[in-house]
Amino acid sequence: MSPSNTTCLSLLPVVLLLLVVAGGRSSQRAAATSNREALLAVKRKWGGPPQLASWDPAAAPDHCNWTGVTCATGAGGGAVTGITLSGFSLTGSVPAPVCALKNLTRLDLAYNNLTGAFPAAALHACAALRFLDLSNNQFSGPLPRDIDGLSPAMELLNLSVNRFDGEVPPAVARLPALKSLLLDTNRFTGAYPAAEISQLAGLEVLTLADNAFAPAPVPAEFARLTNLTYLWMDNMNLTGEIPEAFSSLTELTVFSLASNELTGEIPAWVLQHANLQKIYLFSNNLSGELPRNVTAMRLVELDVSTNQLTGEMPEALGDLKNLAFLSLYKNKFTGAIPASIGLLPRLGDIRIQDNRFSGELPPELGKHSPLGNLDVGNNNLSGPLPEGLCANGTLYNIDAFNNSFSGEFPAQLGDCATINNLMLYNNRFSGEFPARIWSFPKLTTVMIQNNSFTGTLPSEISFNISRIEMGYNMFSGSVPTSATGLLTFLAEHNRLAGELPSDMIKLANLTDFSVPGNQITGSIPTSINLLQKLNSLNLSGNQISGMIPPGSIGLLRALTILDLSGNELAGGIPSDMGQLHLTSLNMSLNRFTGEVPPSLQIPAYSRSFLGNGHLCVSAADSGTNLPTCRDGGARGELSRVLIILFSLLGGAVLMGCVGVAWLLLRRRRESHEVTDWKMTAFTQLDFTESDVLSNIREESVIGSGGSGKVYRIHLGGGEEGGRTVAVKKIWSSRKVDEKLDREFESEVKVLGSIRHTNIVKLLCCISSQEAKLLVYEYMENGSLDRWLHHRDRAGAPAPLDWPTRLAVAVDAARGLSYMHHDCAQPIVHRDVKSSNILLDPDFQAKIADFGLARILAKSGEPESVSAIGGTFGYMPPEYGYRSRVSEKVDVYSFGVVLLELTTGKVANDTGAELCLAEWAWRRYQEGPPLDDVVDVEIRGDAACLQDVLSVFTLGVICTGEEPRARPSMKDVLHQLARCCRVPMPTEAENCSSVE
Incomplete structure (x- = not known):
């Protein structure tokens, strides 16, 4: 063989190898081209949205660098294995070309606006798919019976927070590789395939919560799912007892069966589980005692609130060294709180209010843990x-x-500048109240009434304090001269002295000012006319003298309650006081003279001027029981004789007689009124109308508005130890507009007919010819508005964190969704706003104030209402051009609330060019990044930033100009419900649960 032949033969393997490599590269290039073309086809099917602008071969030839695209590495380079487009605001359905990506194993399209039926035709062709997340979209209709046509390699199927309905098909259990099955927060009905699901031996995560399944016992078959780590079955009509067989679920870390109709006792295994970290069994009808032997050493959160549990708190809870959250409220627990609870090193939140605990709090409580929240109200605790x-x-x-x-306020707490809420009322505390507290930078609420505290008020109160209730103590000193953030100041029956501030400009935000039964002297300053927001003014029972200056009280246009009785005021009543629109007026037991302003000469004020011997009226038939100003003859002579006689008897005797006469008149009036009252109860009550009427005092006023005055009263007695209620009082005099009657009837009609955990509960209605009362459950934490919008000054209180804001949004959405979708006749609120969203002690939100509510037309008739109502900044644009509006007005208003929660801005800033909804829309149109719209106080929480932006976007959608384009409240609820609530097993739990 020649050398040349030898050389050719030796090069042959190299040539063949080069040909193979070239062929492989050619094949890879072909596969890459195929994948790129498939992605471009997907983009076209979605209409080329700007969110996918990076999917452009001209700008980025390598499709593996396109947004949301993941490719295989190594020999399979260029093959698309994953598409992740969560939160991209995509619309339409799932494009069929997506399954032309033969290597696709992961498809995440969560948090978009995708619609239509389950995309079975498109997805059944994805033969390699292992991870499918379509959650938080708007898919609807039933799931296909052949859903098992999905890839048999499927490990995660997440369809939560959509609008799927009908029954869950048994075929879902014929995906043998499933490890995570999430079907919560849809509209599924009927029976779910418990027996079939229990065959999924590898299942680790199972969520069926928030669906309207047919009532059924907790499926004992799930005890076979021994690999479960996460079981969420809240609010799905479960009945019966918690199965003992579930003790086989030894890998569980989260166990939640909350908001069902469970009965029986909590099984011992639940609190003896080796791996459980979070247990949520709240809002059921569980009874009995907690197991004594608690050995769940990994337990971090335990919530069994709102049940019927009895007995004592187990001593063994003090051994749970990881416990950070303990919630036992609204049960019937008794006995002492174990001292060992105070030694838990991680306990930051303890909620045991509304029980019957007795004894003292653990003395070490707070010393060994980052304690933030202590709710122990409404118990029998002492010490x-x-x-x-x-x-x-x-x-x-x-x-x-x-x-x-009892005892003194602890000295160390007097230095606790982190406190923003202090409620110690109705106890037996004594001693000096630390003066430093009044300057705490984060403090907003101080309610310490009905104790025996002493001390003085500083002249300047922290400008973040919005509410002070300190009545029935022994405080001395003067009324503060500066409290710019103060809205409510109730300091009745203390020992306050000195004069009212001569310049009241730094109290200009006051809405309620009540200081009866003190020792205040001096005169009424003209500057009181600066209190233009004042609804209630009570200066009674002091030593205030001089004349009422013209242009002072008479210019308080928002004033509805005025009590100046029992002072030493003299001279004439200024004519400008006749311009006031008062529901309650008391100027008795003073020294006023002259003619009463004509507009006050009405029967409604017949008892308002008693004990003023020199007042008169222009007409004898005024109904005021005062003499006419030109009355002479025998009556005039008799009056002069009486004046001389009273002068001889002396001032002390005069005041004594007048006082006795006043008390007799008042007692006769109250006796007469009580007999005329009629009470209509909407639930089982442990009090009578007399209990309510005898406790209504002007010093108990907590708010007022165009439709009435609201009182907070505590009704003692009963085996529950009494309760605190809110009472709205609406007068029915001839001077009151018929509009109030209509609003009263509306509120009774609405609240009396519905029951929902997120709608404030109307307990009863009490009415007479003179007034009407609505008695509600009392909401301790006031309105959402109070917690959001007090940060425009330095040193403002710590705002609500994002998990709490999200929880409030979900609660309020549930209430509105119930009104719109689940009532026999839908109800439109028409005045949704942050000040009408009330918060209980645990920050559970409830919709309130139904004075403008209307029940929509019956099915088959137009679902709309006429007449404009609402608050500027929350009112939708259709009020300007439509005579009839629908429930979408509530969706718009709630959208504004969502924008408030996410941006921290007010709905309508009078100093701003645009209302919040318009500003948000314009900013949204500018495009991402949107991080700058987030409230600076929550912007640092990077783990939840995407959820905040999702809720902001939802707020923009809800405030769309066209009502039909806005989602329904049920859709809004579905969008909100998953945010930071059900984390995937692979996610860090950076966001707290909203439940």
Whole structure:
């Protein structure tokens, strides 16, 4: 063989190898081209949305660098294995070309606006798919019976927070590789295939919560799912008892069966489980005692609130060294709180209010843990507050009202500048109240009434304090001269002295000012006319003298309640006071002279001027029981004789006689009124109308508005230890507009007919010819508006964190969704706003104030209402051009609330060019990044930033100009419900649960 032949033969393997490599590269290039073309086909099917602008071969030839695209590495380079487009605001359905990507194993399209039926035709061709997330979209209709046509390699199927309905098909259990099955928060009905699901031996995550399944017992078959780590079955009509067989689920870390109709006792295994970290069994009808032997050493959160549980708190809870959240409220627990609870090193939130606990709080409570929230109100606790509650500098809330605590306020708490809420009312505290507290930078609420505190008020109160209720103590000193953030100041029956501030400009935000029964002297300053927001003014029972200056009280246009009785005021009543529109007026037991302003000469004020011997009226038939100003003859002579006689008897005797006469008249009036009252109960009550009427006092007023005055009263007695209620009082005099009657009837009609955990509960209606009362459950934490919009000044209180804001949004959405979709006749609220969303002690939100509510037309008739109602900034644009509006007005208003929650801005800033809804729309149109729209106080929480932006976007959608384009409230609820609530097993739990 020649050398040349030898050389050719030796090069042959190299040539063949090069040909193979070239062929492989050619094949890879072909596969890459095929994948790129498939992605471009997907983009075209979605209409080329700007969110996918990076999917452009001209700008980025390598499709593996396109947004949301993941490719295989190594020999399979260029093959698309994953598409992740969560939160891209995509519309339409799932494009069929997506399954032309033969290597696709992961498809994540969560948090978009995708619609239509389940895309079975498109997805059944994805033979390699292992991860499918279509959650938080708007898919609807039933799931296909052949859903098992999906890839048999499917490990995760997430369809939660959509609008799927009908029954869950048994075929879903014929996906043998499933590890995570999430079907929660849809519209599924009927029976779910428990037996079939229980065959999925590898299942680790199962969520069926928030669906309207047919009532059924907790499926004992699930005990076979021994690999489960996460089981969420809230609010799905479960009945019966928690199965003992579930003790086989040894890998569980989260176990939640909340908001069902479960009965029986909590099985011992639940609190003895080796791996459980979170247990949620709240809002059921569970009874019995908690197991004594608690050994769930990994337990972080335990919530069994709102049940019928009895007995004592197990001593063994003090051994749970990881416990951070303990919620036992609204049960029937008794006995003492174990001292070992105070030694738990991670306990930051303890909620045991509304029980029957007795004894003292653990003395070490707060010293060994980052305690932030302490809710122990409405119990039978006694003794002092522990010194170390704020030892770690994290305490922000103390709710210890309605107990029998005693002793002095702990000195260390007097230095706890992190506190923003202090509720100690109705206890037996004594001693000096620390003056430093009044300057705490984060403090907003101080309610310490009905104790025996002493001390003085500083002249300047922290400008973040919005509410002070300190009545029935022994405080001395003067009324503060500066409290720019103060809305409510109730300091009745203390020992306050001195004069009212001569310049009241720094109290200009006051809405309620009540200081009866003190020792205030001097005169009424003209500058009181600066209190233009004042609804209620009570200066009675003091030593105020001089004349009422013209242009002072008479210019308080918002004033509805005025009580100046029992002072030493003299001279004439200024004519400008006749311009006031008062529902209650008392100027008795003073020294006024001259003619009463004509507009006050009406029967409604017949008892308003008693004990003023020199007042008169222009007409004898005024109904005021005062003499006419030109009355002479025998009556005039008799009056002169009486004046001389009273002068001889002396001032003390005069006041004594007048006082006795006043008391007799008042008692006769009250006796007469009680007999005329009629009470209509909407639930089982443990009090009578007399209990309510005898406790209504002007010093108990907590708010007022165009439709009435609201009182907070505590009804004692009963085996529950009494309760606190809110009472709205609406007068029915001839001067009151018929509009109030209509609003009263509307509120009774609406609230009396519905029951929902997120709608404020109307307990009863009490009415007479003179007035009408609505008695509600009392909401301790006031309105959402109070917690959001007090940050325009330095040193403002710590705002609500994002998980709490999200929880409030979900709660309020549930209430509105129930009104719109689940009532026999849909109800439109028409005045949804942050000030009408009330918060209970646990920040559970409830919709309130139904004075403008209307029940929509019956099925088959137009679902709309006429007449404009609402608040500027929350009112939708259709009020300007439509005579009839639908429930979408509530969706718009709620969208504004969502924008408030996410941006921290007010709905209508009078100093701003645009209302919040218009500003948000314009900013949204500018495009991402949108991080700058997020409230600066929550912007640092990167883990939840995407959820905040999703809710912001939802707010923009809800406030769309065209009503038909807005989602329904049920759709809004579905969009909200999953945010930071059901984390995937692979996610870090950075966002707290909203439940």
